[in-house]
Amino acid sequence: MKVTVKDIARTAGVSQSTVSKVLNNYAQVKESTRKKVLKAVEELGFVPDLVARSLVMNRTGTIGLIVGDIANPFFSETAKVIIAEARKSGIDVILSDTDYRSELMEMAVKNMLARRVDGILISAVDRKDTFTTDLYKKGYPLVLFNRHPDSDLVNYIVLDNGKGSRLAVNHLVQLGHRRISFISGPLQFSTFHHRYLGYKNAIQEHNIPYIEEFVFDGDPSYESINDYLKELLNKDEKPTAFFAATDQLAIHVMDALARMGFNVPLDFSVIGFDNIDISSNPHINLTTVSQNKKEMAKLALEKLLALIDEGEIPEQPIHITLEPKLIIRKTVGVNYEQFHYETPRGEISLSEG
Amino acid sequence: MKVTVKDIARTAGVSQSTVSKVLNNYAQVKESTRKKVLKAVEELGFVPDLVARSLVMNRTGTIGLIVGDIANPFFSETAKVIIAEARKSGIDVILSDTDYRSELMEMAVKNMLARRVDGILISAVDRKDTFTTDLYKKGYPLVLFNRHPDSDLVNYIVLDNGKGSRLAVNHLVQLGHRRISFISGPLQFSTFHHRYLGYKNAIQEHNIPYIEEFVFDGDPSYESINDYLKELLNKDEKPTAFFAATDQLAIHVMDALARMGFNVPLDFSVIGFDNIDISSNPHINLTTVSQNKKEMAKLALEKLLALIDEGEIPEQPIHITLEPKLIIRKTVGVNYEQFHYETPRGEISLSEG
DNA sequence: CTGAAAGCGCTTACAG
DNA sequence: CTGAAAGCGCTTACAG
Known part of the structure; x- marks a missing residue:
């Protein structure tokens, strides 16, 4: 049934070793015997058995x-x-x-x-x-x-996940956001861990207080995030922006916000992480941190x-x-409120002078 | 370096065959020798080589x-x-x-x-x-x-792709659509071929004329579909609905329509095929034919x-x-126009009598 | 219940 | 330039 090296050897009138040598392109084979072997291979439709080869070559x-x-x-x-x-x-x-x-x-x-x-x-x-x-x-x-x-x-x-978070937070801060919620996946994974650390460090660098209630790292399902947001947005101290540790999470946030009647980016800004394919869809248009x-x-x-x-x-x-890269699309807006309340180092009050 | 059956045999004081027998759970092995072998396996950290086994068992x-x-x-x-x-x-x-x-x-x-x-x-x-x-x-x-x-x-x-198309077309027709464009992928694949045939048969069953310009099966990229739609919507005879042979294509159609300033489903209805995950996203909410x-x-x-x-x-x-299944979401609307122009068997004129 | 021997289909020193 | 022999790590009749 199965054609083996032995069969080739027999019909070509050479030894198994020789067949193996032409199959593996050894230099020292006479051209005429090489041809004989190749002809037999062709005729019998021989295909080398990779399992057998793996066993002897110690490489699969x-x-x-x-x-x-x-x-x-x-x-x-x-x-x-x-x-x-x-x-x-x-x-x-x-x-x-x-x-x-x-x-x-x-x-x-x-x-x-x-x-x-x-x-x-x-x-x-x-x-x-x-x-x-x-x-x-x-x-x-x-x-x-x-x-x-x-x-x-x-x-x-x-x-560099920490740097990615810094990119996201800096972008938000530049547009006037100082109350930034971080929506994360399970911190047992290094990706989320470093994105979390990056978020924490970045807000510290901007002298923004770390608010524990602003950080979510529970069950990453839509329902669970929806519940979290409902509770959060009932409190006095609300975020103006959400930084989600993945685009998937960012889309959950946007969906939940939309169902509550909010507009992104007019009411809240959202930024993601990963730049998955859907995020560039014109219906989503998510600003995000991308990795190659x-x-x-x-x-x-x-x-x-x-x-x-x-x-x-x-x-x-x-x-x-x-290196991560920031991809600016349409889900982050300016937080004008912020520019009115606080006028850090007078950038905004300038116009009043 | 590598621990083999031979090593197990030697340290357990039995033959290779016996080792193999306990490894493969042969019934006729004395309990005491089974234990000896298992102990050696444990001690030496033996893992059977699946490549060798494949070769002899003629099954990988x-x-x-x-x-x-x-x-x-x-x-x-x-x-x-x-x-x-x-x-x-x-x-x-x-x-x-x-x-x-x-x-x-x-x-x-x-x-x-x-x-x-x-x-x-x-x-x-x-x-x-x-x-x-x-x-x-x-x-x-x-x-x-x-x-x-x-x-x-x-x-x-x-x-049953033909049936899936029938489901889609029937749904559209029930809501008053009679000018239905079909956006397909390459017809060299049986999926698209049968979806196309199903479309064609279904409109025939409803006595809807087949219009060649309403059928697209070119390059399935966004750009190409966008070009096609622009040209199509400039003609006198426009469709009121689009049946796309995949959700991916349906989303392209919706994106192109949105960019031209049209609303789905108010201006045009869109129905897809496949029910991929994104389609249920509240921002997309595509009516589609699903397959399990x-x-x-x-x-x-x-x-x-x-x-x-x-x-x-x-x-x-x-x-x-x-069997396919129709999933009704939010991208197909009623074509009222249709109900006014033609009043087949007087359903609409009833109210006038 | 156990073991000696052959074999799965290749490759690779080694000898000639 | 070519071939006989051994071996990769297993399993499986077969005999005892």
Whole structure:
């Protein structure tokens, strides 16, 4: 049934070794025997068995990609880049989806190791993860991207999330906002943790008091955010702007605000983070902080492939930080109120003199 | 370095065969030797090499999934279901992305065959594809879903796309629309082909003349659709409603209309197809035809797994057709104009008598 | 209930 | 330039 090297050898009248040599482009093969072998390959429709080859070469030509949620645009768009680039090197990708659960991540990794993938790429570890650092210490080719654990003893490529938050807060402050609410996802992930820290630092730099009620990091569902906003907007001290740690969250905020009858940006300003595809839709038009996720993905794969090829443990773990960018669209407005109430260093009162 | 069955055998003081037997839960193993082996496995941290096992068992425990564009929500959401379900059977998924190009699909399939995946799932063939039918004839476990080739000699699970179009057109007609433009993707894909045919049949059933200028199936980019609409809306004979063959296209239509200053649904009605996640967003709120893509994906995997397990070619190819559903939201309005101009069978003139 | 031997389909020193 | 032999890490008749 199945055509093997043995069959080729027999019909070409040479040995298995010779067949293998022409298949692998060894230089020292006489042109006439090369032709004989190739002819047999053609005739019998021979396709080398990659499983057998993997076993003997100690290399499968596959890598594992572990994502948090492939239905989330961030993960699927980065996966696309990785699959396409890997293919260029003849490498296939085994995909795992963890639903953001760390037990599932560990299981996926263990399974991939048993499958002997040549290396692993992970875009969704949580901060307290130590499994990946163990793997790093063993010298296993592994590159994290997007998120990293608290331990630095592992290779990773991430966005400068703190800087991204600073960009967002500065933009808001420049337009007169000083009461800025921060809507975050779970702080157990480094992305949110650093976005939160960046928010906190940025408002401090502007001498804006940190108000605990302005920070939300609970269940990131629409309902939960809606409840939070209702309560918040009933208080005396209301924010004038919302900085959401993801575009998805920003859109939830905008939806909730719209249902309460508010206009964005006239009543409240909203700024997001991630610049997912929907955000540029004219019906949404969200001002946001963008990251070059494709570059991140490409870089992660590149580093992983280098690690695999070198076959040796680098002295230092690889740590790369990418730059965020502010994308100004239509959801942030000027807070005139602010310019009237407080006239810091007299910028506004100038016109009165 | 690497711990193998041999190592376990030696430290447990048994033979390789015995180790293999306890690893694979053979009944006839004495409890005491089973324990000895398990202890050695534990101590040495042994993990069976799945590549070696694959070679001898003639089964890799992997399947190939070939999609048109993993960054497209349809493909990523179905991929998620497939990966999760496959995992429950201990099966891993190798993912390929074809960018809708059939050469890349063929290459992906060939590569997966060389990798000896146990079966293949494809959600993006084009109508003229014959490669998959060849594979089917060879008895290779293969299930297509979402799209199918013109040839019926292959297993597939698809939506009843013609019926979906009928649902959309009927809804529009019930609300008084008779001039309905159809905005389609490339007709080389069975999905669009059947949605187009369904549109054509449905308007015929309502005695609505087919107007060629009302049908668009060119480049599905925003710009191209915008150009088409501009030209169309300059003509004397304008549609009152747009039926788009995907939600993505419907959103393009709505964006273009909004930019021209029109209101949906007051000036024009729009209906989509697919019910992707964004469509339910309160800012979009698109009326659309929905398909249960998760069920489709699950079913496709189920059938594939059955095909793999049976190991024999079924008499007849598997053909399953799923039912579409109309989801009414806010983008379709009543065409009052229609009720005034024509008063078919006097429904409207009644009030005058 | 257990073990010796063969084999899955390749590649790679090694010898000639 | 070519071939015989060993081996990658497992499983599976087969014999005992």
